[in-house]
Amino acid sequence: MNIIYREVDIPNIRELDVYVKNGGYQALKKALSMPRADVINEVKASNLRGRGGAGFPAGVKWSFIPQDNPINYLTVNADESETGTFKDRQIMENNPHQLIEGALICAYAIKAAAVYIYIRGEYWDVAAGLEKAIADAEAAGYFGRKNTTPVPADPKGNKPKYLGLNQDGMSAIIESEYFACRVFVHLGAGAYICGEESALLESLEGKMGQPRVRPPFPANKGGGLYSEPTVVNNVETLANVPFIIANGAAEYKKMGTEQSTGTKVFCLSGHVNKPGNYELEFGKYTLRDLIYTYGGGIRGGRQIKGILPSGGSGPVIRVNGNDDPILDTPLTYEDMAKTGSILGSASIIIMDETVDMAWVASKVIHFFHHESCGKCTPCREGTYWLTKVTDRILAGEAKDSDIDLIHNVANNMKGVTLCALGEFAANPILFTIKHYPEDFKQHTTAAGKLPAPAAGD
Amino acid sequence: MLKEKYADRIQAILAKYPPDRKRSAVMSLLYIAQEEYGWVNQQGIDEVAEICDLDPTQVNSIAGFYTMYSEKPKGKYWLHVCVDLACALSGADEFYENLKAYLEADVDGNSKDGLFTIEHAMCLGACDRAPMMQCNFHFHENLDLEKAKALIEQWRANEAKK
Numbered sequence: 001m002n003i004i005y006r007e008v009d010i011p012n013i014r015e016l017d018v019y020v021k022n023g024g025y026q027a028l029k030k031a032l033s034m035p036r037a038d039v040i041n042e043v044k045a046s047n048l049r050g051r052g053g054a055g056f057p058a059g060v061k062w063s064f065i066p067q068d069n070p071i072n073y074l075t076v077n078a079d080e081s082e083t084g085t086f087k088d089r090q091i092m093e094n095n096p097h098q099l100i101e102g103a104l105i106c107a108y109a110i111k112a113a114a115v116y117i118y119i120r121g122e123y124w125d126v127a128a129g130l131e132k133a134i135a136d137a138e139a140a141g142y143f144g145r146k147n148t149t150p151v152p153a154d155p156k157g158n159k160p161k162y163l164g165l166n167q168d169g170m171s172a173i174i175e176s177e178y179f180a181c182r183v184f185v186h187l188g189a190g191a192y193i194c195g196e197e198s199a200l201l202e203s204l205e206g207k208m209g210q211p212r213v214r215p216p217f218p219a220n221k222g223g224g225l226y227s228e229p230t231v232v233n234n235v236e237t238l239a240n241v242p243f244i245i246a247n248g249a250a251e252y253k254k255m256g257t258e259q260s261t262g263t264k265v266f267c268l269s270g271h272v273n274k275p276g277n278y279e280l281e282f283g284k285y286t287l288r289d290l291i292y293t294y295g296g297g298i299r300g301g302r303q304i305k306g307i308l309p310s311g312g313s314g315p316v317i318r319v320n321g322n323d324d325p326i327l328d329t330p331l332t333y334e335d336m337a338k339t340g341s342i343l344g345s346a347s348i349i350i351m352d353e354t355v356d357m358a359w360v361a362s363k364v365i366h367f368f369h370h371e372s373c374g375k376c377t378p379c380r381e382g383t384y385w386l387t388k389v390t391d392r393i394l395a396g397e398a399k400d401s402d403i404d405l406i407h408n409v410a411n412n413m414k415g416v417t418l419c420a421l422g423e424f425a426a427n428p429i430l431f432t433i434k435h436y437p438e439d440f441k442q443h444t445t446a447a448g449k450l451p452a453p454a455a456g457d
Numbered sequence: 458m459l460k461e462k463y464a465d466r467i468q469a470i471l472a473k474y475p476p477d478r479k480r481s482a483v484m485s486l487l488y489i490a491q492e493e494y495g496w497v498n499q500q501g502i503d504e505v506a507e508i509c510d511l512d513p514t515q516v517n518s519i520a521g522f523y524t525m526y527s528e529k530p531k532g533k534y535w536l537h538v539c540v541d542l543a544c545a546l547s548g549a550d551e552f553y554e555n556l557k558a559y560l561e562a563d564v565d566g567n568s569k570d571g572l573f574t575i576e577h578a579m580c581l582g583a584c585d586r587a588p589m590m591q592c593n594f595h596f597h598e599n600l601d602l603e604k605a606k607a608l609i610e611q612w613r614a615n616e617a618k619k
Contacts, residue, residue: 084543086582121525122537122581124594163475171472184473189484190524192579206480206509208522226478269543269584276585311580312542349543349584363542367579373522 001255003243003263004236005279007094014129016136019097025142027242031105032149032179036067039109043241045249047261052077052195052234053310053345055333058241064219065110065229068154070161071173073230074112075204076103076238078119079188079195082311083367084347087265088235090277092119092126095239096133100183102238104143105245107181108151110231113173114163114182118200121189134183144182151179192371196419197232199373201225210375211419236265256282260332264343268295270350271302280331288327291350298322302352306435309336310344312364313424315431316357317341341431357436358443361429362390368425379422382413386429392448393440399448403433403440459504463489467508479509483519487526496527524578525594531574532567534612537591540577543584552588553577555602560609572616573609 002008012018019025031039044059065072076099080088091099103115119127138144145164153159162181164174174180186204188194194203198212204225216223224230240262244252253261260282269275273296280290287307291297298304303321308314317339319326329335336343351360369383389406392398410426417423433440460467466489467482474481486508490501497520499513506513520526527535538553553575561569566576583589586598590605597608 080582081580083541083580084584085580086584089582120582121523122578122591122594125596165472169468169472171474171476173475186473186481187485187488188523189487189526191522203484204481205478206483206511206519208518226475267584269587270546308542347584349546351546355546360542363545367541370579 001263001281002279003255004091004098004239004265005095005277006098008279013098014094014096014133016097016133016140019095020140023246024097025101025137027246028101028104028108028142029149031108031245032151035152036109036111039105039245042249043109043244046240046244046252047249047259048237048240048244048252049260049333050234051236051240051264051345053082053313055343058233058237061219061231061233062106062110064217065231066221067111069111069221069229070158071113071228072110073225073228074103074107074110074115075200075225075230075232076115076117076235077195077197077200077232078117078123078235079192079200080123080235081120081192081195081371082313082345082347083364084269084308084311084349085267085345086269087267087277087345087347089123089126090265091235091239092123092130096130097137098239098242099130099235100134100137101142102241103183103233104179104181105241106231106233106238108179110229111160112181112231113161113228114184116204116225117183117185118194118204119185119187120194121187124187127185127187131185134185138182143179145180147179149179150177153177191373192367193373193419193421196421198223199419200232201230208373210373211421213418256284257332257334259334260343264331264346266290266294266331267345267347268350269348271299271304271352271355272350273297273299283330283332283335285331286328287331287348290331290348291327295350298350298352300352302354304350305353305355306351306357306360308349308351308360308428309339309346310342311347311349312367312428313420314344315341315427316360316435318435321353357432357439358390358393361432361440362387362394364428365390365425368421372421372425376417376419376422378413379417379425382409382422383425385409386425390429393443396443397448398444400441400444400446402444402448403437406430406433459486459489459493459501460508462493471508480511483509483511483516484523487516487520491526495533496530527574532572533616534573535593536573536575537578537581537594538575539579539581539583539587539589541580543580544587544589547587549588552600552602552605556590556605556609559602559606570613572613 049055159175166172194209199209203209218224304319307317413422486505506516589598
């Protein structure tokens with residue numbers, strides 16, 4: 001069932017008229033007639049969990065925003081940069097209005113003065129399409145300057161404040177009794193770290209994308225965009241919201257399991273015949289269904305060796321060939337956790353028997369070395385050091401003791417950095433060594449292949 | 458001067474942020490500077506700094522931090538080939554090396570004819586369409602060496618016509 005990728009059933013739903021003909025912007029209209037607290041409670045009741053990777057309940061996040069604060073913000077995390085992740089791009093390309101509508105429902109609920117969609121710079125073309133969709137919907141009066149839907153004032157009678165334009169076309173904070181909230185696209189410029197929420201906010205403020213010290217958290221005064229309380233939600237998370245408001249949380253919860261409600265987009269890549277995005281109901285399908293029924297099986301009929309279920313940052317799952325019962329794991333947050341890994345953003349990379357896991361570890365650590373923002377020493381130096389060791393391993397110049405060195409360095413990166421990147425960088429290398437020691441062993445010798453330096457050097 | 462030549466675009470960018478938060482416009486303005494000068498040169502840095510009420514050093518830190526700003530001159534066609542894990546499982550490393558050789562690129566990735574700069578990139582969000590590349594940040598997907606060579610020759614022919 002596609003509630004996100006509705007273009008599968010409704011061609012051209014990216015166009016405003018087609019979207020509106022199929023119920024588009026009715027959920028926003030409905031939300032604007034509800035008290036804000038009811039909107040938040042409905043999303044809470046749906047148990048919609050954040051689709052960016054952390055799985056935090058969206059409604060709970062929204063409820064952290066202080067309603068009596070005059071200016072709050074919503075920022076949409078469209079900085080999709082994790083290795084193997086390409087789901088949000090398809091939403092923004094093919095069903096952009098559903099994201100915009102979901103974002104506006106959230107904006108209303110949290111009294112946001114503006115919505116910023118932070119999209120990675122490499123999605124230049126995607127951003128252009130999204131900006132057109134925003135302009136079309138705003139011109140049609142669903143939100144922004146032409147909107148004439150009154151929204152309730154707060155108990156003290158203060159009208160909501162929005163970021164609007166003054167008579168000279170310059171930005172200004174305006175008060176309006178209508179839903180005058182606007183949506184802006186902010187283009188990044190190539191930095192994985194800006195998908196981390198506090199680095200995203202720094203970048204949006206025109207600074208280097210480096211994580212902040214927390215608390216205060218983004219939802220707190222002093223911790224969000226321009227120091228105002230801010231919700232940061234992933235694209236896929238918000239694209240679920242119109243369905244929840246239109247049909248109710250009870251209807252939404254009919255899909256999936258108790259802990260994993262609704263559907264999820266699975267980004268399938270690597271050694272499968274049909275890589276791509278597949279939207280599946282949580283809990284109804286297994287890894288095997290995803291790989292064989294949807295992904296068309298393994299290329300060349302080979303055996304599966306390993307799965308990275310959450311791009312480069314989650315622990316690898318060892319698979320001993322195509323009959324391994326681990327492939328019967330249902331696709332939910334809770335069941336994937338039982339494999340010792342995580343579902344995360346569901347960027348599922350399949351690796352067959354031809355893959356050398358030492359090479360995989362090297363690829364992934366090079367990624368994190370490149371993307372480390374440089375703020376915290378353990379991550380900056382640790383990722384650099386680990387690339388040196390994995391290079392040595394692949395060159396056949398490593399000692400057996402270099403494996404211990406990797407453990408030492410990686411374990412000193414975990415839990416001691418401002419954001420999770422340090423942890424993410426340590427995970428893949430520690431887990432590939434744990435699950436595939438033989439792949440590393442074949443590259444190392446007791447003395448390393450290089451002659452030991454002569455005494456006195 | 459960017460301020461005069463791109464006045465409308467700059468005003469539209471500044472209007473996206475609160476009146477006292479001009480600094481938020483710095484990334485969008487750097488793209489305009491790069492478009493105008495071909496790379497982010499000191500002239501561009503200084504002009505962007507003036508528009509955002511920043512010190513040029515602050516703008517320099519932004520230009521240096523993000524990978525999509527080039528701090529040195531580059532070819533008119535700036536190619537980024539994704540060689541990250543998912544693409545590499547579909548032969549992206551070999552594709553990149555072969556394409557680089559075809560362009561006779563030097564260590565900085567500049568082609569012999571100076572028209573192209575080729576670099577490898579981290580995940581570009583097209584893992585199901587590997588090997589792939591971006592040219593000036595536009596997607597070219599489901600490639601192989603022959604298809605990429607055809608694109609290169611097409612761009613070369615377009616330039617020769619000018």
